[in-house]
Amino acid sequence: MDRRDAVKVENFDGSPTFCTTNDHVQTSYPFMQGHGFDFVDGDKSALGFVELLGMQDFGPSLLDMIQVPIPPAQAPNVQVVMGSLNQPATPNSSSISSVSSEGLNDEPVNKSADDEEEEQEKNKKELKPKKTNQKRQREPRFAFMTKSEVDHLEDGYRWRKYGQKAVKNSPFPRSYYRCTTASCNVKKRVERSFSDPSVVVTTYEGQHTHPSPVMPRPNFTGPPSDPGFSSTAAFVMPMQRRLSFYQQPPPFGNSFSPLGFGYNESTAIAAVNYLQHEKHFRSSSGSNILKDHGLLQDLVPSHMLNEG
DNA sequence: CGCTTTTGACCGGCGC
DNA sequence: GCGCCGGTCAAAAGCG
Numbered sequence: 001m002d003r004r005d006a007v008k009v010e011n012f013d014g015s016p017t018f019c020t021t022n023d024h025v026q027t028s029y030p031f032m033q034g035h036g037f038d039f040v041d042g043d044k045s046a047l048g049f050v051e052l053l054g055m056q057d058f059g060p061s062l063l064d065m066i067q068v069p070i071p072p073a074q075a076p077n078v079q080v081v082m083g084s085l086n087q088p089a090t091p092n093s094s095s096i097s098s099v100s101s102e103g104l105n106d107e108p109v110n111k112s113a114d115d116e117e118e119e120q121e122k123n124k125k126e127l128k129p130k131k132t133n134q135k136r137q138r139e140p141r142f143a144f145m146t147k148s149e150v151d152h153l154e155d156g157y158r159w160r161k162y163g164q165k166a167v168k169n170s171p172f173p174r175s176y177y178r179c180t181t182a183s184c185n186v187k188k189r190v191e192r193s194f195s196d197p198s199v200v201v202t203t204y205e206g207q208h209t210h211p212s213p214v215m216p217r218p219n220f221t222g223p224p225s226d227p228g229f230s231s232t233a234a235f236v237m238p239m240q241r242r243l244s245f246y247q248q249p250p251p252f253g254n255s256f257s258p259l260g261f262g263y264n265e266s267t268a269i270a271a272v273n274y275l276q277h278e279k280h281f282r283s284s285s286g287s288n289i290l291k292d293h294g295l296l297q298d299l300v301p302s303h304m305l306n307e308g
Numbered sequence: 309c310g311c312t313t314t315t316g317a318c319c320g321g322c323g324c
Numbered sequence: 325g326c327g328c329c330g331g332t333c334a335a336a337a338g339c340g
Contacts, residue, residue, distance in 0.1 A: 161313055163332060176331070180311090189331090 143203035151175065151190050151200055156212035159188065170194035184209050 146153060152175070159177035167174045172192035179186040186206040193199035 160311080162334095164314075165330070165332095168329070174330090178332095187331095 140207065141203055141205045143201060145193065145199050145201050147196075147198050148200045149198070151192065152177070153190075153200065153202060157181070157186070157208060167191055167194070172197065179208060181208070181210050 152159070158180040160180045161175055162178050163176035164173050165176070170191070172194065174189055174191035177188045177190065184206075186204065186208050188205065189201075189203040191201050193201055
């Protein structure tokens, strides 16, 4: 096998696995920061990353396994990883039934008058949220680390850079991007790991309200037919798996240990910060779930979704 | 000309 | 209250 056409994925025991671009890589989530777990080699960048995502609210029950299609566009580089966490809207709202109306500004339909007013307010000046809000709520976030030579990975959506900041304790800056599609509030941050410059940390925030403008969406009735699974959509936020986060037991049982993961720096990490329980739980209508499922199928072929 | 990137300024949150 | 820091704005520059 020509390794230039393959993607190397490091297992958590450090052993490499090479996959073709059509393979799917199964990974798990080694991040336990904030719950008494430390990365075994003290990857500071990973720690900072996790902290950034509000890892303190991460619960092991939200861990999940996910299978990640490798985007051929990134084939010479190493993919990655996935992880998830959920941050409740408030420290006391860990219950699934607890619903927050915050952070849902990307919801295009069924807007209440208050919602519209809030949106207008937000459009006017996002920096000046209502004082009545306890805190400025964040959109659900999903982050992952990818070994890549390029900072800005192609993911099928069009992004406009709106800021760049130096990262504390890191020689690499963090770039801020926003989806260029009108009414889509998805943002992402891209930064390079300090401890491993070959690793790019990408953090998505929010959910796209539209299909990828680059790659036409496949039908929902089956896995993508694109031989390369093309590209891009593979990097579409896999947060649509969120229901599974809640519904499935942690893959590590109740006794996972920090050392048990065999985590090392080059092991990709990902984390999800699904703060509010938002759309799925706010309107228990299936429409959003279907929509998300559709997005999920951009990421994971349907037959995989049926597993577990 | 339209869109994107760059970059310094600004703002809010948070810890001390 | 103050300073630090992360995140965003917005004008200017760059680019096709």
